[in-house]
Amino acid sequence: MNVAIIGNGIAGITAARHVRKLDPDARITVISAETDHFYSRTALMYIYMGDMTYTHTKPYEDWFWEKNKIDLLREFVERVDTGAKQLHFRSGGKLTYDKLLLATGSVPRFAGWPGENVAGVQGFYSMQDLDRMEEGTVGARHAVVVGGGLIGVELAEMLHTREIGVTLLVRSDWYLPAALPEEEGRMVNEHIRARGIDLRLETELAEVLPDEAGRVRAIRTNHGDEIEAQWVGIAIGVAPNIAFLEGSGIETDRGVLVDQHMQTNVPDVFAAGDCAQHRTPPPGRRPIEPLWYAGREHGATAAFGITGQARPYAPDVFFNSAKFFDLEWQVYGDLSPELPEHERTLYWQHPTAEKAIRLNYTAADKGRLVAVNVMGIRYRHDVCAHWIAEQADIETVLQNLGAANFDPEFTPQHEADLVAQYNRQTGRSLALNRKRGWRQRLSVLTGS
Amino acid sequence: MHTTDSTSAASAAPFQLSADRSSFDQAPLYDPSLALTGNPAYHPSAAQKVALAAVGLAALACAVAWASGSGFSGSLLAVVVLGFGGGGIAYAWLTYGRDHAGIHNHGIMFSAQQARGHFGWLWGILLTGLYVLVYWFPQYLTGLIAVFDPISNALGYPEGSRQWVMYGSFYSLAVATMGVRAFLKYRHVRYQKIRTVSVVFFQLAFGYSIPYLLVLLDQPELYLHYFWPLDYDGLWPDTFGWMPMAALIFGAAMIFIGTPVLTYFFGKRWYCSWVCGCGGLAETAGDPYRHLSDKSLRAWRIERWMIHGVLAFIILTTVLLWLSSTTDVLSPIAAGFKKWYVFFIGLMFAGVIGVGFYPIFGSRVWCRFGCPMAAILGLQQRFFSRFRITTNGGQCISCGNCSTYCEMGIDVRWYAQRGQNIVRASCVGCGVCSAVCPRGVLNLENGPRTERFGTAQNNLIEDLDILDM
Incomplete structure (x- = not known):
């Protein structure tokens, strides 16, 4: 069986590894135009900042692929001929497949602004984008980053390390309103500002202004302000990278439409990762999930389908994490940034340090835990997911919250403060059972 | 895959990207120029x-x-x-x-001093030379x-x-x-x-x-925080001739009782990154070079042969010295072992290579490849200790910060991205992998031995074994 995988990101590579494990005889070819080897896309920023080199971002040594009989091909796929089961490369070459996985990821989204194609304006997704940014920011004094998402703040931090002034345009009132409640979002606002970033809230890009040489000189905001910029980063989001599938007969909407086994409408063709769009997403999930963690799970699910042992895509309790400059963020469960009618929230924030804990729970039925959101504090994935899956009641959770703490030894713990806050708000008198620790964690997970 | 091309004209960059992006290790990490101003993040x-x-x-x-x-x-x-x-x-x-x-x-990877550039080599040669002069x-x-x-x-x-x-x-x-x-x-x-x-x-x-x-x-000039076999003559017959009885008893108690008990509860870190003077230098003066340790599987294989070889060497030498103090037949052999251990291990390895090569091989070369004390503590840590680095479920994004900044050359990410705990003989428990992790994935913990390794979570099937692929 010839398995062709287009894309060597986390979805494509996870699929390749799982296919190898499930079918020792399959011939596996991973095709990428981006890099020779799999690297961690999430680490691109660290290469620019000089924390790591490209080599450090490769999760497997180069011998790994030959040892596991995974062929790597550096080609650009221009066309998929699903009838003849052939891939056509830009170089003129062809590859015949029995099973095909599309794991082509995303492309940065542009909004059609006047001047957006001017030199020095770019998105940030690929290794090529990093190289362009490396060249494009040489000698820059000031840069503008557009977009209040994860990539936007990463770009701001990257530029900051090169002592390039940054103006960050964010459409909303606080950072990342699609995922963060107001308090946490405002905490990130302040954190970003404290690092010297010129954060402009409720501000959008209106126009890019070129100089005589056709390079970006400045931008104009929707408020009419002109801001000097020798470089502009566009980070308003990504869109599935599927333009090359036109005319292939593979059904697409915004992404490649797939069923619960990551299979497309065309037999033997699968899609995974950023480029896939679920026809019927699992409960609480979006049709397109451009996340590292989802890509990993998509890829594994697709491998089962490819090898004829189909298993449905059944992700566990949702989780995500990020870091904004020095501020870590973790979320478990379905956190609604705006509290729905049928939910309650318990929020504690440290008076001085940038730390916060939020528990969302149902209004009815003793208060069942729905989501956990922590800023500047690390929580245990297994404990939080367990409580949310079991719909543990809020008071049980609070009394055992020490079990969720995952901060390094000696770090001050604040679970007692959260419990005290709950007691103040409700007139109850709960006590925190015990601080963090293994016995605590095991007793929660095993229910003893 | 991507659809963007790198098209912009190459401008006069003050430094260059490493041309070869596929070699795994040992090459200069970035621009090896002597220019202090060549680092765009400095x-x-x-x-x-x-x-x-x-x-x-x-x-x-x-x-x-x-x-x-x-x-x-x-x-x-x-x-x-x-x-x-x-x-x-x-x-x-x-x-x-x-x-x-x-x-x-x-900027570390752009630094001519910290990333094996010309300054790194100069500094390494100078340090090595100083060690040679001081010793001989x-x-x-x-x-x-x-x-x-x-x-x-x-x-x-x-x-x-x-x-x-x-x-x-x-x-x-x-x-x-x-x-x-x-x-x-x-x-x-x-x-x-x-x-x-x-x-x-x-x-x-x-x-x-x-x-x-x-x-x-x-x-007598006593260094009470060094014990045999790191303090290689600590148990040699000669030492019993001059060392005060109290110090001998303390040393023996630490070797045979204190060390195993502490390592059982806390792992080898109680010594290697909290007490030891070699570790102390590595964690402080060596910190700027911690990322230079070799993370390859090959290096790990070499490590296990070398460190356990040195352990066998010191045990054999010590036994021979004691036997030769009773029978003259063994004296020349024991003297030979002693001489070569002191020269090759005690001075060359621990000093000249261990510290002199900080800017080339990283700060823990001796601790990783040579220290017999680390070997013993490591064996116990691997097989009989409550210590582990816990991986936080599926939160790893494989970025590589943990592996990059592991001074012991452990490919921490290999375990973390599988959702598996890290239980490795060489880990000195410095905690930097946890500190540099941008997603709160790693934590040094002491806990029940039954749960030590954790279970792989990020794969729907059991993963490939690291050594037996």
């Missing part, structure tokens, strides 16, 4: 330059003292200590102390040794062994100064602060003040 302020100038002044004073023979070297002691110590601490404060708390390893040719260092004459005189240290006063003083000065730097750099993690204070304390007290105090009191 923008020293005027104050930082003044602090560096103070360090440079101390280096100059050393050079002058060295060149002058011994004439007025002693009068330069204050310049050397204040320049290296004061200038170094001021620079660390200006660099880390005034910055926001948090991990900022920016101190007569060529007379002027430099004399800088510490005020201390040697006060201690009544005889001519001919005063190089050890110089060595111990420089060593302690480096640990103290760079300890302040490490404290400031990692101050957002309390574990790091406490651990750094601990290693600096043990060096300054047990590795410097107490031994010299004992000398002042006409007692």
Whole structure:
């Protein structure tokens, strides 16, 4: 069986590894135009900042692929001929497949602004984008980053390390309103500002202004302000990278439409990762999930389908994490940034340090835990997911919250403060059972 | 896959990207130029330059003292200590102390000094050369040794062994100064602060003040925080001839009782990154080079052969020495073993290579490939200890910060991205993988042994084994 995988990101590579494990005889070819080897896309920023080199971002040594009989091909796929089961490369070459996985990821989204194609304006997704940014920011004094998402703040931090002034345009009132409640979002606002970033809230890009040489000189905001910029980063989001599938007969909407086994409408063709769009997403999930963690799970699910042992895509309790400059963020469960009618929230924030804990729970039925959101504090994935899956009641959770703490030894713990806050708000008198620790964690997970 | 092409014209970049992006290790990590300004993430302020100038002044004073023979070297002691110590601490404060708390390893991979560039090689050659001179040719260092004459005189240290006063003083000065730097750099993690204070304390007290105090009191110069087999002659017959009984009993108790018990509860970190003087230097002066350790599977294979080979060597040597003290037949063999152990392991490996090559191989070469104490603690840590680094479920994004900044060359990410705990003999528990992780994935913990390895979570099927693929 010839398995062709287009894309060597986390979805494509996870699929390749799982296919190898499930079918020792399959011939596996991973095709990428981006890099020779799999690297961690999430680490691109660290290469620019000089924390790591490209080599450090490769999760497997180069011998790994030959040892596991995974062929790597550096080609650009221009066309998929699903009838003849052939891939056509830009170089003129062809590859015949029995099973095909599309794991082509995303492309940065542009909004059609006047001047957006001017030199020095770019998105940030690929290794090529990093190289362009490396060249494009040489000698820059000031840069503008557009977009209040994860990539936007990463770009701001990257530029900051090169002592390039940054103006960050964010459409909303606080950072990342699609995922963060107001308090946490405002905490990130302040954190970003404290690092010297010129954060402009409720501000959008209106126009890019070129100089005589056709390079970006400045931008104009929707408020009419002109801001000097020798470089502009566009980070308003990504869109599935599927333009090359036109005319292939593979059904697409915004992404490649797939069923619960990551299979497309065309037999033997699968899609995974950023480029896939679920026809019927699992409960609480979006049709397109451009996340590292989802890509990993998509890829594994697709491998089962490819090898004829189909298993449905059944992700566990949702989780995500990020870091904004020095501020870590973790979320478990379905956190609604705006509290729905049928939910309650318990929020504690440290008076001085940038730390916060939020528990969302149902209004009815003793208060069942729905989501956990922590800023500047690390929580245990297994404990939080367990409580949310079991719909543990809020008071049980609070009394055992020490079990969720995952901060390094000696770090001050604040679970007692959260419990005290709950007691103040409700007139109850709960006590925190015990601080963090293994016995605590095991007793929660095993229910003893 | 992507659809964007790299089209913009190459501008006059002040530094270059490494041309070959596929080689795995050992090549210069970035631009190996000598230019101090070639690092785009390094923008020293005027104050930082003044602090560096103070360090440079101390280096100059050393050079002058060295060149002058011994004439007025002693009068330069204050310049050397204040320049290296004061200038170094001021620079660390200006660099880390005034910055926001948090991990900022920016620019390290562009640094000619820290990323195996020309400065790194120069520094490595200089350090290595100094070790060779101190160990075997101190007569060529007379002027430099004399800088510490005020201390040697006060201690009544005889001519001919005063190089050890110089060595111990420089060593302690480096640990103290760079300890302040490490404290400031990692101050957002309390574990790091406490651990750094601990290693600096043990060096300054047990590795410097107490031994010299004992000398002042006409007692034997004892380093009570080193035990056999790191302190290789600690159990040799000769030692029993001069060491006070109390110290012998303490040493034996630590070897046979203290060490196993502490390692069972806390892992080898209680010693390697909290107490040990070699570890103390690595965690402080060696911190700027921690990322240079080789993370390849090949290096791990070599590591296991070498470190356990050294362990076998010291055990055999010690046994032979004891046997030869009863039968003369073995004496020449035992003497040979002793001689070669002291030369190859005690001096060449632990000193010249272990420290001299910091800027090339990273800060823990000796601890990883050679230290027999680390070998014993490691075996116990791997098979009979409550210590592990816990991986937090599926939160790993495979970025590689943990592996990159692991001074022991452990490919931490290999485990973390599978959702599996890290249980490795070599881990010294410095905690930096946890500190640099941008997703809160790693945590040093002591817990029940039944749950130690955790279960792989990020794969729907069992993953490939790291060694048996």
